[in-house]
Each structure stands twice: as C-alpha cells, then as structure tokens.
Amino acid sequence: MSRKPIIEVRGLRNSFGEQIVHEDLDLTVNRGEILGVVGGSGTGKSVLMRSIIGLQKPDAGEVEVLGENMIDRAEDEAKNIRRRWGILFQNGALFSTLTVAENVEVPIREYFPYLNPPLLDEIASYKIAMTGLPPDAGPKFPSELSGGMTKRAGLARALALDPELLFLDEPTSGLDPIAAAGFDELIRSLQQRLDLTVFLITHDLDSLYAICDRVAVLADRKVIAVGTIPELLALDHPWIQEYFNGPRGRAAADTAEEHVKA
C-alpha cells in the first residue's frame, strides 16, 4: 500500500479563457520524496499545485492524492484528505488578525475541537520551535514578522496536523541566501524526521541541488521530464540545458559539489 504514488496526475488540462496552461499533463509523486517542480514564469507551476489541492478545477484529467480521487469530491470527503496535507503558500498566507500561535492552532481547532487549551498551546509551541522560530514569536502578529519568519510561521501552520504530504510554493523566494539555505535545511531535516513527502515549487537552483530527490520540469504545457538532476542534464531539451547549465545553474552545481566534498 505504501508504495502507491502519493500524488498521481493524469491527462490534466487547465485553461483560462483562450489561454491553455496545461494540456495532457502527467505527474507522479512517490511517497517519501522531495519533488522539485521547476519551469519558466507562466508555465503554470502554481496552477498545477492549485489543481492538485483542489483550489482550481481542471477542465479535464484526473488527480489522485493519497490514493483518493480529488476532482468533484463532496466537501466532507475532501476534508478528510485535506487533513492529511499541509500547504505553505508563497507569501505565507498567515491570517493577519491572528497571532502566530493562533495561526498554528487554527487547523488543529478546526479538526480537533475537543483538545483542551493547555495541550493545544503546547502543541502550537513545539511546532513553532520545530520550525526554528524564536520563542517570543508566538504572540506576534503576521505584520510584525520578517519575510523569513513569515515563511517559518506558515510552515508551522502547514505542519500543524502532522501531514504526510507537504506542498511548498516557492518557500525560499524573497529570502536572503543565508535564510534560504537555513530554510532548505529545515525542510530537509523535517522531511526526514517526520517522514514527509514534499511537493516543492521553486525557482531556487540551490534548493534544487540541496534538497530535491527528483525534479519535474514544466514546459510546453506539460511535464517534459522528471528525474534526478544528472538524469535531466543528460536530456537534450533546450530549456533544461539552459536552466541547469546557465551561469546560475553552474554556480549552484558547484556549491552543491563542494558541500558533498566537505
């Protein structure tokens, strides 16, 4: 049972008016891996994520998450599946009227209203500590947080229900390189410790090299290739070659190599 793919997308088609974003797109995410999703601007990375988590109804195609079909599900059935994943939106999407701790408690309260408040607070506080936020971050409001802290708080909320599957939409965008590297490390260690599967949309080549097990490349309205970075490099697609062999791609590769040596 556990070897069944955790996400399976087949024949997905998305369009906005005249503009077709995805056509006949297939993607499989295996349990326990970190899958990086890359692609140029406007290739529909976020749209793909939104279709998988059910925020965007595709024109056609099938989406299965955790072995369950996600399209046209009744709300109460979908809720049971939603409980098993966590999502970090690009800008954190923290609820601005709630403190960080309250943000983390929102999903727990929603699904488990009978937990007593002290235990709830304790759960929230270890989740906050787990994502590397300082101890005084709990009572702060989102407007008082820096970019990196907002992402960590968003991650703490995504992890609130101990999900099996984590969606991250450009988690390191807008962070300085040190914070970004720290965030990569955090994701890696949490993934190993909590046995997560991670669906990671990113533009950050360093993240790809540092933490992704496999990378899916979006171009020409579909996933043109999925594989480890060496496998992708062996392919002859111009976008892939330019992406990984451009100056930035090389620099990221060199850093990754040094890390391995050290």
Next chain:
Amino acid sequence: MPDHKRTADEGTEGATYRPTGALTITRAATTQREIDALPDPLTIDLSKVERMDTVGAWLIYRTERDRGAKVEGGGEIESSLVKQVAEYDVPVQVRPDQRPGYLRILTELGEWVAEAGTTFVGLLGFFGSTLIAFANLIRRPRRFRINAIVQRFDVVGVRALGIIGLMSFLIGIVVGQQGAVQLEQFGAEIYTINLIGRITVRELGVLMTAIMVAGRSGSAFAAQIGTMKLTEEIDAMRTIGVSPIEALVVPRMIAAVLMMPLLAFWAILMSLLGGGIFVWLDLGIPPLTYIQRLQEVIPMTDLWIGLIKAPVFGFIIALAGCFQGMLVEGTSEQVGQRTTTAVVQSIFLVIILDAVFAIFFTSIGWK
C-alpha cells in the same frame, strides 16, 4: 482496522497505560483524558502502538516530563519521535501579555487621544502641503496635469450622473409625498411645492450629493492612494522627483471641487423633476403651474446657498480621502480601514459644516 481499545492496569504500585493502535492527533483528546485519570507512579507501555505522530509523541513526552512516568516498550521510531519532540520543548510564549483591565482602558484611551491629536496635526500639515502644491502649480502652470484632471472629471463627475440623478429623483418624490400627506390635513397641499423647492435647492440636493460623492469618490481616493502607497508607487514617484501631492492629490481635489457644484445642480434639477411628477400625478398640479410656482417661492439666494456649499464639501471630501490614503502603511488591511475612516470623516465633516453654513446664511438674512 487498528484496535483502539486501550488497557490500563491499576495495581498497588501505580498504573500501567498501554495504548494500542494509533497514537496520533486524532485520538489526542481521549489519550490525554485517559492518562490524566491514572494514578502515579505511571508506566507507559508503547509496545502495542502501531502508528505515532508528533502529537502522540508529545503526549508521551509531557507525561514523562510532568509526572515522571516511565516509558517502555517503544520501537525505534516511537522513541526517536519522543526524543525529537523533546528537543523542541522550549518555553515558547503563546499568548500576548495580559495587563489588568483598568490599565488597558487607560492605555487605549491614551492611544486614542494621541492618535486623534496626531491625525489632526497631520491633516493640517497635509492641508498645508496641498496649498503649497497649488501655489507652485499656479506659478508654473505648465506643470498642471490636464490629462489627469480631465480623467478625474470623468470618474468623479460624469460617471456619477446616473446614480446621483436617480437618487435625487427618488428623494424629490419622497419629499413631495411625505409633505403632501402632512399638508393635506390643513388643506394646504399647494405648499408641497414650496417644501420640495426650498428643501432640495437649499439643503438636500447638495447634502445628498456630498454623501454620495464621499461614498463613491472619497473612498476611491483613499483606496487608490493607499494601494499606491503599499506598492511603493508613491516612494518611486518621490525618488524620480515627482511630487505625489501634485500628481495625485491636486487633480483629485480640483475634480472634486469643480464637479461637486455641477453634480449638486444636477441633483437639484432631478429632485425638482421627481417632485414635479409626483405633484402632477398625485395632486393634479400641471407642470406649468408647478414651474411657475417654483419660480415664485424659491428665492435666488437658495440656489446660491446650495452652490456655494458644494465646492467646499467637495474639497473636504477630497482632503479626507487623499489624506487617509496617504496614511496607509504596512498591510493591505490598512487600506480597508483607512477607506472606511475617510468616508466616515468626510460625511461627518460635511454635516458639521452644513450646520455651520445653515446658521451663517440665516444670520446674514438669506432666509
């Protein structure tokens, strides 16, 4: 289906808690209740646990920490999970500090007064810098942004014609109808025309227009400028050397000041039309008589009063809207708050000024 039955042995030397199946967040509330019900010294036997998540691990850990319970029988995964959550046990503050009630009330009152003070000073400052911008523009008329101003004319004035016309037409009917009901009791229906004529020309036409413009354009000013503040457009303007007051505030102000009298006049006409149709249909007074009668009962000063007030109201509305927009800082939530404040402030100021005007014009003999 995992077996959820938990067993607990209570012997003379404390108890043993033996959870089975899943020890996860799904059963956290029950698990905690069960643990709390058992006496010390407690032993927790994890050998029957099939699945555990961090919440389950946390429950075990806190029992270990707080009650010195002994944990045994856990597999590798279970003990490593418990060890992991233990690492994250740092005193994280969850709730904001609570201060006593009277202190909070005092603080809030103090903050409110301070804010009212700074808002007032800020509004004066803003008024001043607007005047300076006007003065600069008059000295260098080439810098007038004719396009921006004309565009504002369209948005503030032309596009408001429909809604203001409809509103005024209906108000004319309502005033006529309510007046006729009361005046009929004295057999004085004919005075309905006096009522309609004088109240709409002197007061209601311009006041209702001001309220509509505040809701329509004052709020839009605050929201537009506020959003531009958030997206750093205003900062970009400043660094390029364009004065945001000249580029954004002055055109809106000119538009509001010039459009308000025109809209007010339009509103007056439409109210008179609505009232006229009502008295024609309901009281049987033909339109020609109605117009003649209006000419007799409305003194010219009434129209002047209405039209003098209009640009002043327009100025207040634009001032409050642009000022609140400029105050937006930080979050998008503020745009909403500031927009609301702009509308509330401008309507409030308009009504206060209207009262002042009413007393003033009466005392100079324009009755």
